[in-house]
Amino acid sequence: MHLRFLGKTSSPDESPTLYAADDSYVVQGWIVTDAEILAMIRLADNETIVEIPAKLMSHLTKDGLCGEVTNLAPPIVHVTTDGNYIVKGQRVTDAEAQEEMDIPDHETCVEVPKSAVAALLIGG
Numbered sequence: 001m002h003l004r005f006l007g008k009t010s011s012p013d014e015s016p017t018l019y020a021a022d023d024s025y026v027v028q029g030w031i032v033t034d035a036e037i038l039a040m041i042r043l044a045d046n047e048t049i050v051e052i053p054a055k056l057m058s059h060l061t062k063d064g065l066c067g068e069v070t071n072l073a074p075p076i077v078h079v080t081t082d083g084n085y086i087v088k089g090q091r092v093t094d095a096e097a098q099e100e101m102d103i104p105d106h107e108t109c110v111e112v113p114k115s116a117v118a119a120l121l122i123g124g
Helices: 035-040 054-063 095-100 114-118
Strands: 004-008 017-020 024-031 047-052 076-079 085-091 107-113
Touching: 004 054, 017 054, 024 054, 024 085, 024 114, 047 054, 047 107, 054 085, 107 114
Parallel strands: none
Antiparallel strands: 004 017, 017 024, 024 047, 024 107, 047 085, 076 085, 085 107
């Protein structure tokens, strides 16, 4: 899988990042450790969740999607009290893709279909 960098929100200790692939997006975010959130989300063996700042989704415009996220449905499975999104998707295991990313120990990434992400946007 070849990734195209769309953007990131970063500071010294965080680097949530959004990438585009052919038919999907790869969302790099914080590993979710909150027991309450983990208890309410069912995951298949090949899935995981990541936490990202909502503003990371603004980088979708660089892949031709515009509008604001207003339909809070999967792949967004929860919104935290501080407004961050919990995104559910397939765990990224592609070695080539992982080599293209800089993933700190406290982060991981998920792959979600472009069609599912496009369905989140209104106003584009």
